[in-house]
Amino acid sequence: MSGPNSALVVGGGLAGITAAIGLAQRGTRVTLLEARPRLGGATYSFQRDSLTADTGQHVLLRCYSRYQELLARLGASDDIAIQDRLDVPVISPHHRPTRLRRGLHGPAPLHLLPALAGYRALPTADRIRAVLAASALRGVDPDDPASDAITFGAWLRRHGQTPAAVDRLWGLLCIAALNIVPEQASLALAARVFRTGLLDDVRAGDIGVPRVPLSRLHDAPARQTFARLGIGLHTGERVRGISESGPGLTVRTDTGEVDADAVVLAVPHAAAARLAPAAAVPDQRWNELGDAAIVNVHVLYDRPVTALPFAAVLGSGSWWVFDRTEAAGAAHGQYLVSSLSAAQELIGTPTEEIRTRHLSALAAVFPAARNASVVDSFVTREPRATFRQGAGTGALRPPAATRWPSLALAGAWTATGWPDTMEGAVRSGLAAVETLATSFKPQAQTREVIA
Structure with missing residues (x-):
């Protein structure tokens, strides 16, 4: 046809x-x-002095098969760098650095056991309960209207997840993927993210970041x-x-x-x-x-302050930070972009207040930033980044x-x-x-x- x-x-x-x-x-x-x-x-993207800055930070997972097919049609596949294995550094001013890193072997979802076992942001008992919840999540049908009628947060509570687990594990990933907190997120959409990206296939959740x-x-x-x-x-x-x-x-x-x-x-x-x-x-x-907002804070330092290509940050809320120095064409120093999802409350906040508060947050997780000079910093706002999921x-x-x-x-x-x-x-x-x-x-x- x-x-x-x-x-x-x-x-x-x-x-x-x-x-x-x-x-x-x-x-x-x-x-x-x-x-x-x-x-x-x-x-x-837009130009700011010598930087080519993106309005927001977009990443993909290996399971984004149709998007990768589009990139291939556009001849742009080589402009994406995808991890060999899911590996998310998780940092916080209040906890020791840890990471969510999948195992190399074992069928899904057993490949995630090393990631949860080594995730020091949670007590051991919460890690065990998280494994049980992950197993139960595989039984949720993302296409069932009944799954869409309840929130992810309610489902997590029913499956024994503590507030700490919701905040430091499930919420960390849910907010990044759905731009909404678990207490409001559709269980159906959360199940699509976690099942397709993490639970049903070993390599599906490997993260890709644009090189350009x-x-x-x-x-x-x-x-x-x-x-x-x-x-x-x-x-x-x-x-x-x-x-x-x-x-x-x-x-x-x-x-x-x-x-x-x-x-x-x-x-x-x-x-x-x-x-x-x-x-x-x-x-x-x-x-x-409806709409859901994302706020992005861009900071150009006069020197490198972290060796991490990206990281998830726990603290007052959760956010992600990306090193975009090379992609943006920064000739000197280090250019970091922080993505603050589910940011409705920040949309109307004055830029200087966001900038000042976030520079302090970066200094709290990257000690080298305390001695670095800020060459430039600015805020981009996406009030309609996604629909409200x-x-x-x-x-x-x-x-x-x-x-x-x-x-x-x-x-x-x-x-x-x-x-x-x-x-x-x-x-x-x-x-x-x-x-x-x-x-x-x-x-x-x-x-x-x-x-």
């Missing part, structure tokens, strides 16, 4: 990039419209791939509406109207609620998903298909079964392509395409 003769993709994030490439490879004539001047959606800024990972390679496949690209083109027009659809932009056989609407959920016609999607409960959100996430066979939805917020991650975004783009391929009825030649 080749799908439509022509298609418009609205939105140039990872979902839109994936959909555009997938449709073009099926022989569809594709044009992508993006309101911003760049591709990549939330994964982008995100714009070099997504924007530039996507443009080159579009040119090779003949995909039309119009950035700075804001879409205002979508309507039926004869056998196809009409997309209205600030500069005029464009007709196509099919449309993929690959924008954030709030924008999709404004653009998706009620006749095509009468149930738009996804507008109730709480209990009950599964029922709000729509499928790719709509009542109009020629209109498909895409975005990590759609019903992929995955959290709001790069993998989820790519899977949604693939789902939109399959939806159009199976539901679309070939129409007459397109009446107009943007030149």
Whole structure:
């Protein structure tokens, strides 16, 4: 099934990039419209003096198979460094350094026993109970609506997890993966993360970090791939509406109207609620998903303060810090980026207060930072970094298909079964392509395409 003769993709994030490439490879004539001047959606970079800084720190797991396939299509696979084995240094101003490091042998989930046995941030009794909880988590079906109806925190309490275990183990990973605390997180999404990433396959949880800024990972390679496949690209083109027009659809932009056989609407959920016609999607409960914030603190020191490529930090809340010196092109010193997830309370906090507080937090875990000079420091805020992945959100996430066979939805917020991650975004783009391929009825030649 080749799908439509022509298609418009609205939105140039990872979902839109994936959909555009997938449709073009099926022989569809594709044009992508993006309101911003760049591709990549939330994964982008900007220049600050000599640094090429990312707005936020994005990582992947080895189990992000569809995302890695996209990188291969973009010719960017070599720009990701994936660990040989899961190994997360965990540091704290209040505890001795420890690490979560999987074993080299043994079937899943036994490969995690060394990681939990050696995790000194928890008392021995809590480590034993964590092993039992991990075993029980393998029995949770991420696709069962009943799993989505309760919180991960409630499930953990029922399985004997102490507040310390929730804070220093489960919460450390849950907040990083879902951008929400366990007491609010959907059990279904938590089970997807822990089962797929850690419990069902030995190597699935190995962490990958981009070697280059995100714009070099997504924007530039996507443009080159579009040119090779003949995909039309119009950035700075804001879409205002979508309507039926004869056998196809009409997309209205600030500069005029464009007709196509099919449309993929690959924008954030709030924008999709404004653009998706009620006749095509009468149930738009996804507008109730809400947003979850991430705040990133960037610090350039005049000298190296840590040898760790990244680390998870325990303290007042948990956060992760990454060494981005080489990736950002810093010629001197060390450039660290801290990612503070589930950061709704910080979004409105003055920048100077965040900066001052976080410099103290870095000095508390990296003693060398106390004698280093801060060359530059700044804060980036992502108030809508992800949708709010709480209990009950599964029922709000729509499928790719709509009542109009020629209109498909895409975005990590759609019903992929995955959290709001790069993998989820790519899977949604693939789902939109399959939806159009199976539901679309070939129409007459397109009446107009943007030149």
